[in-house]
Each structure stands twice: as C-alpha cells, then as structure tokens.
Amino acid sequence: MPSYVLQSRRVAKPGLGQKVLDAVVAQFKSSSTKGNVSISVNAPTGSGHLIVGARVLDSIDEIEKVNDNVINSMSILDSIDTHCTDVQAQILKVLAPGENxxxxxxYMARNILKAKPGKAQELASLLLEIRDLYGDDMKPLITVPYVGNQDIVRATAIYDSLSSFEKHSDAINGDKFKSAVQKVRDLRQSYIRHTARMVYLGN
Incomplete structure (x- = not known):
C-alpha cells in the first residue's frame, strides 16, 4: 500500500482558476508519479477556487527525491504560484488506503477533523473502525499529517457521482454507524468537509 501522500494545495486568484488548473495538470502529466488533480468550488477558501494536486508515494525516500527536485524546478513552481493567493504543501502519512x-x-470528498488536545490517536483509531464497517462498500483513505498540526485526522473518499456521495453520507448517519459517529463527535474539536471534482488521474 502507498505510505505517503504529498499534497499541494493552491487557492487561485479570482479569474485565474483555469490557468492554475491547466498548469498543475500539465505538471502532473510530465511526471510518472501516481496521483490526481482536483478542483473544489465549495471549499472555504474565502476567495478563489481550491486546486489540489496529490502525489502518491511509497516511501519517505521518494518524498525526499521530490523535495530535492524542487530545487531544480523553482521557476516552474513560481510560474504557477504567482497566480495564487495561498499555496501550501503537506506530507500525509497513510494509515489505511482507499479500497473498493x-x-x-x-468526485472526492475530503473530511478534515481536528481532535481535541491529546485525542488525535484515539480519533484516528476510531475512523479506522468506521472504515471497516463499510465492508465491501467503498472505504475511505485515512491519513494524518507527517509534519504540521498533529491533531488533524483526514478521511478522503472517492465517488463516481454526487448521488453516490449522497448515498454514502446517508449511510453513515444510519443505525449501523450511530454509536461510532457519536464517539467521533465527542473526540473532535472541529470538522470540515468539502467536495472536489477530479480532473486528472495518473496511474
């Protein structure tokens, strides 16, 4: 299973969303790395569209190679970032991959939960339990930040339509998940969910 996700998060300046999206997709197409590019028009950015590029890597050594290559490609990154109001890079450690x-x-749904102080590990374990309850249904990717805020736990799910997303969301509000979901509510400090349209998928 993949060990890490290297995620670049960009908020395009108003009116420059297409330009940034095209540039990020072109960058991914020029690489042999597995990953995807998505755009969200409903993420709480406060300004332009959120464009996320996520590279799937099998080891920390691969992340180091990517970081080393950044030094030689700063001009390419700068040419994209100049059209953005915010740029962030994150290394996420995979606790469980997406399945089925x-x-x-x-579509992609990102669920970003911030645990109460000292409760991140317990929250992550609980999300893994909920993931297993899906059985043969689609199981989300569970990740935590390798660096940065260590109170964050993420669950990322993939869908073929918004109706599938709605069905999945309705299921988790059912009796099967009721007890576990309440435990999550007790452990979390905050919770943000937004959807994104996948525009590029590289295998």
Missing part, C-alpha cells in the same frame, strides 16, 4: 474505489472516479 469506483471504476470511473469523478
């Missing part, structure tokens, strides 16, 4: 994914992935 749709054959035609179209």
């Amino acid at each position: 994914l749709p054959s035609n992935p179209k």
